[in-house]
Amino acid sequence: MDLWFVISNAIVLACVYGTLAIGVSITWSSLGLLNLAYGFIFALAGYGAWVVSEYFSDWGPVLLATGILTGALGGIAVCALAFIPTHDKPNFAIRGLIATLAISLLGTQGLLWWFGPRAKTLPGIFGDWKISLSGMVLTADKVGNVLTSILMLVAVLRWMQSSRRGLEIRAMMMNPHAASIVGIGVRRTSFYVMAITGSMAGLAAVLLSQTYYISPFGGLTPMIKGVSIALCGGLGSVRGAVIAAMVLGLNESLTTVTIGGRYVLITQFVFIIAILLVRPRGIAGILDKAREA
Amino acid sequence: MNFISLVGPEAGRKPTAKREVLNVRGLSAGYGPMRVIHDLDLVVEAGARIGIVGLNGHGKSTLFYGIAGLTGWQRGSIKLNGVEVGRTRSQGPGRYTHEIVRAGLALIPQGDEIFYGLTVEEHLDSGAFTARAWRERAERKQRILKIFPPLKKLMDVPVGRLSGGERRMVSIGRGLMGDAALYLVDEPSLGLAPKIGKSVIEALMSVELGESAMIIAEQNVAVLEGRVDRIIGMHAGQLKGEASAALAFHDHGRG
Numbered sequence: 001m002d003l004w005f006v007i008s009n010a011i012v013l014a015c016v017y018g019t020l021a022i023g024v025s026i027t028w029s030s031l032g033l034l035n036l037a038y039g040f041i042f043a044l045a046g047y048g049a050w051v052v053s054e055y056f057s058d059w060g061p062v063l064l065a066t067g068i069l070t071g072a073l074g075g076i077a078v079c080a081l082a083f084i085p086t087h088d089k090p091n092f093a094i095r096g097l098i099a100t101l102a103i104s105l106l107g108t109q110g111l112l113w114w115f116g117p118r119a120k121t122l123p124g125i126f127g128d129w130k131i132s133l134s135g136m137v138l139t140a141d142k143v144g145n146v147l148t149s150i151l152m153l154v155a156v157l158r159w160m161q162s163s164r165r166g167l168e169i170r171a172m173m174m175n176p177h178a179a180s181i182v183g184i185g186v187r188r189t190s191f192y193v194m195a196i197t198g199s200m201a202g203l204a205a206v207l208l209s210q211t212y213y214i215s216p217f218g219g220l221t222p223m224i225k226g227v228s229i230a231l232c233g234g235l236g237s238v239r240g241a242v243i244a245a246m247v248l249g250l251n252e253s254l255t256t257v258t259i260g261g262r263y264v265l266i267t268q269f270v271f272i273i274a275i276l277l278v279r280p281r282g283i284a285g286i287l288d289k290a291r292e293a
Numbered sequence: 294m295n296f297i298s299l300v301g302p303e304a305g306r307k308p309t310a311k312r313e314v315l316n317v318r319g320l321s322a323g324y325g326p327m328r329v330i331h332d333l334d335l336v337v338e339a340g341a342r343i344g345i346v347g348l349n350g351h352g353k354s355t356l357f358y359g360i361a362g363l364t365g366w367q368r369g370s371i372k373l374n375g376v377e378v379g380r381t382r383s384q385g386p387g388r389y390t391h392e393i394v395r396a397g398l399a400l401i402p403q404g405d406e407i408f409y410g411l412t413v414e415e416h417l418d419s420g421a422f423t424a425r426a427w428r429e430r431a432e433r434k435q436r437i438l439k440i441f442p443p444l445k446k447l448m449d450v451p452v453g454r455l456s457g458g459e460r461r462m463v464s465i466g467r468g469l470m471g472d473a474a475l476y477l478v479d480e481p482s483l484g485l486a487p488k489i490g491k492s493v494i495e496a497l498m499s500v501e502l503g504e505s506a507m508i509i510a511e512q513n514v515a516v517l518e519g520r521v522d523r524i525i526g527m528h529a530g531q532l533k534g535e536a537s538a539a540l541a542f543h544d545h546g547r548g
Contacts, residue, residue, distance in 0.1 A: 088384060088385030088386070088387070088388045089384060089385070090384065164418075164427065167411075167415060167418060167419055168419070170408070170410070170411065170415075171408050171411065171419050174408040174409055174410050174411065175406055175407065175408050175409070177363075177387065177406055178402070178406030178407060178408060179408075180363070180387040180390040180391055180394075181361065181363070181390065181394070181400050181402060181406055182394065182419050182420050182422060182467060183390075183391045183394030183395055183422035183471070184391055184419075184422070185391035185392070186387070186388070186391075187388075
């Protein structure tokens with residue numbers, strides 16, 4: 001029973017953090033931008049869903065859609081404010097970092113000012129049922145979290161594999177210089193990238209709101225976890241991010257059960273440092289040739 | 294100012310329309326404090342196949358990158374098919390390149406700037422940038438396969454696993470997928486075994502130019518000798534006009 005609890009928690013966390021990590025990873029490898037406003041987009045999407053649940057409808061799919069949409073809009077805004085003005089200037093990496101950090105600080109303070117410091121809760125999205133499978137109890141939100149995030153990931157990856165824009169994004173991830181030579185416009189593609197990754201953050205926000213509260217600074221920890229999972233998996237590698245998310249999700253739920261939830265970040269970073277000592281470019285850093293900083 | 298045009302001994306022999314595909318006036322370009330191209334003029338007319346030869350480091354690639362807007366900075370006028378694509382620019386390399394590509398430029402860069410993880414087929418697709426090229430990409434790929442038959446078996450293989458010669462074919466094939474008015478081919482035989490390099494040049498010569506034009510940069514004059522309409526020398530960031538005209542075409546006839 002205990003073991004199943006740990007494993008099912010690990011899978012749920014892996015799905016949610018994996019979604020975030022893949023968003024960070026795609027942004028980094030295609031645009032060269034480490035998006036520090038990702039936590040803000042996350043919180044913004046949570047509040048977007050909360051506003052809709054409060055004033056319009058609290059039907060699950062509507063909330064998920066609102067979260068995804070708000071996240072995408074947040075991503076587009078960050079792109080227009082931080083990426084477009086800086087991307088062709090010298091020292092873009094630092095400028096982009098500072099610009100997204102500024103947006104994150106301003107935005108979270110804005111959320112605090114507008115919505116107040118009290119944390120919000122979203123109504124249950126996936127209902128209230130349970131499945132018992134030979135001693136393992138699966139609650140609705142666990143099953144829903146896993147299925148929804150896998151669905152989202154599969155949809156995003158399929159889109160990137162099969163569509164023309166996806167081809168452009170993948171080309172930019174592999175060789176930004178050659179991408180401009182074949183006529184791929186960085187600016188236009190960046191909006192697609194940021195909208196997609198923003199919507200992934202939005203989905204993760206709504207899913208995580210089933211376990212945690214929505215608060216102005218609630219995006220910080222998920223972002224740190226997303227960035228560290230992306231680093232650990234090898235920036236730019238989707239496969240690596242999935243593996244790292246599973247490993248770190250397992251670590252998180254094991255730590256929570258054995259020594260307590262407040263030690264999660266400590267064990268997580270010890271773990272990540274250990275992995276990066278052995279494989280400096282992350283788990284899949286050698287499998288995929290990713291952008292190097 | 295050195296003004297180069299096709300009005301010369303060949304002009305009478307080659308009765309094509311005198312539409313200018315490329316007209317470069319006073320182009321200077323470089324990287325940071327370094328100035329590589331000095332006040333360069335170049336006119337290329339439709340249907341022309343031109344060779345630019347010069348030693349390493351004399352600005353052949355920078356000239357191509359300057360036309361594509363990929364140098365660190367540049368100034369001067371560049372008209373591609375009558376459309377002004379040059380601008381005075383001190384930063385933002387590559388920011389306008391996609392617009393220039395859409396205006397009809399196909400740059401086939403030195404060292405095969407390829408996407409390691411994409412398959413050969415996706416690679417060719419990525420070259421089909423205009424809406425029309427994208428719609429017709431299936432038949433265009435067939436056309437490329439006719440030029441480079443060895444790629445037929447490799448369509449699903451990631452480009453990172455190909456040999457140097459195969460990569461060069463993919464890189465050139467990618468450039469040929471669009472509706473370019475001007476093909477800039479940078480050192481097509483560089484780093485290839487002589488036999489493979491020769492077949493790559495052969496393939497470039499077999500491309501029907503029609504209303505478009507092609508400029509090939511090479512260090513190895515011998516591979517271009519007698520097969521292009523004109524050879525221009527490049528030295529220290531400037532074109533050295535007729536100096537090598539005797540090498541081109543005259544006593545050889547065209548293949």
